[in-house]
Amino acid sequence: MRLNRKNHILGKTSVDTFLKKYWQKKPLLIRNAIENFQSPITEKDLFYIAQDEEAISRLIEYKQGLWQVKYGPFEKSDFPKKKNAPWTVLVQNINHHFSFANSFLNLFKFIPYARLDDLMVSYATKNGSVGPHFDSYDVFLFQASGEREWKISDQKEFSLDKKSAIKIITNFRSKNSWVLKPGDMLYLPPNIGHWGISQSDDCLTYSIGFRAPSTFEIQSKFLDFIQDSLNTNKNYLYKDPNLNLQKDPAEINTNMIKKIQQTVNQLRWSKNLINTFIGQLLTEPVETAIFQRPKPISLEIFKKNLSKKILELNPKTRMLFIKNNFYINGELIEVDKKYAAYLRQLANNKKIAFKPSLDKKDLNALGITLLPLYLSGFIDFIQ
Numbered sequence: 001m002r003l004n005r006k007n008h009i010l011g012k013t014s015v016d017t018f019l020k021k022y023w024q025k026k027p028l029l030i031r032n033a034i035e036n037f038q039s040p041i042t043e044k045d046l047f048y049i050a051q052d053e054e055a056i057s058r059l060i061e062y063k064q065g066l067w068q069v070k071y072g073p074f075e076k077s078d079f080p081k082k083k084n085a086p087w088t089v090l091v092q093n094i095n096h097h098f099s100f101a102n103s104f105l106n107l108f109k110f111i112p113y114a115r116l117d118d119l120m121v122s123y124a125t126k127n128g129s130v131g132p133h134f135d136s137y138d139v140f141l142f143q144a145s146g147e148r149e150w151k152i153s154d155q156k157e158f159s160l161d162k163k164s165a166i167k168i169i170t171n172f173r174s175k176n177s178w179v180l181k182p183g184d185m186l187y188l189p190p191n192i193g194h195w196g197i198s199q200s201d202d203c204l205t206y207s208i209g210f211r212a213p214s215t216f217e218i219q220s221k222f223l224d225f226i227q228d229s230l231n232t233n234k235n236y237l238y239k240d241p242n243l244n245l246q247k248d249p250a251e252i253n254t255n256m257i258k259k260i261q262q263t264v265n266q267l268r269w270s271k272n273l274i275n276t277f278i279g280q281l282l283t284e285p286v287e288t289a290i291f292q293r294p295k296p297i298s299l300e301i302f303k304k305n306l307s308k309k310i311l312e313l314n315p316k317t318r319m320l321f322i323k324n325n326f327y328i329n330g331e332l333i334e335v336d337k338k339y340a341a342y343l344r345q346l347a348n349n350k351k352i353a354f355k356p357s358l359d360k361k362d363l364n365a366l367g368i369t370l371l372p373l374y375l376s377g378f379i380d381f382i383q
């Protein structure tokens with residue numbers, strides 16, 4: 001399945017209308033988001049990835065009136081027979097494993113990369129479901145094979161099943177329902193109750209998930225970041241050469257209070273420092289991501305490759321920028337302004353081909369900047 005740039009994933013809805021009227025606001029059903037879609041990822045692929053140590057996967061079954069969940073990695077024998085009670089397997093970060101899945105995410109470029117999380121794929125047998133629930137994040141639910149009925153609700157108050165190992169709404173009231181066929185897609189903003197039920201034994205759904213840091217996460221991680229960037233002299237101790245005798249020795253005297261208040265108020269952070277924090281926070285790789293280091297090569301050989309081959313981001317790599325500052329997998333990359341355009345291109349397109357005409361000095365400067373990223377396994381050449 002080739003995805004060309006003409007595929008406009010939102011159907012008749014323009015990107016402007018989508019952002020204005022639907023994004024983070026209300027659900028949107030898109031029939032035929034991709035025409036004649038045939039999933040290059042099969043259920044077999046999914047079962048294979050679910051056995052990988054690095055994969056985040058779940059198996060959900062509804063048995064004896066209870067929703068049950070098992071977490072991967074799985075063994076082949078862990079998957080029930082199709083004839084058994086309905087079941088679902090969900091595998092996250094499929095874009096790390098299949099180049100098709102990675103390029104599929106490019107169809108959602110109208111949302112900034114900093115908000116994009118991953119492509120999750122789920123397989124369900126007929127009647128398989130993860131139950132009525134709501135999520136805290138935006139999601140596009142793309143039907144890749146088979147059929148799934150989606151019911152959505154407009155309720156604001158949910159009661160949750162306390163006995164269940166997964167989040168299940170017990171008072172779910174369906175407002176709309178649709179059967180999605182291959183190529184159809186449903187967008188849901190956060191906190192909309194939804195219930196998807198497979199209608200066939202070949203049901204594959206792609207979930208394009210988004211992420212949003214919580215205020216608590218931003219603030220607590222910022223305090224950690226500030227702690228790490230403190231350059232206060234550790235040998236400087238509190239002093240009180242003008243100490244006076246005080247009536248109550250247990251009382252903390254006003255001089256001490258004032259001095260400690262001043263010390264706390266000395267903590268300052270510039271906008272630049274906050275930007276560095278933002279870049280690092282938003283490019284922190286997925287927790288389970290492991291970057292394989294390539295065989296070390298010299299700067300000379302790396303430069304030769306740079307001038308001939310296409311350089312691409314590892315699918316697990318997150319690269320973003322703020323003006324001329326680049327962040328890749330939580331690291332700040334300092335680069336001369338002159339070369340920023342190349343790095344912007346690499347970040348936006350996730351790949352770059354340098355012109356063979358690049359002069360020696362430029363090739364050298366880019367080589368010095370990019371080689372450490374290559375040696376960390378963050379970037380690689382397309383073979």
Ligand SMILES: [Mn+2]
Pocket residue numbers: 133134135194
């Ligand atoms: Mn959901």
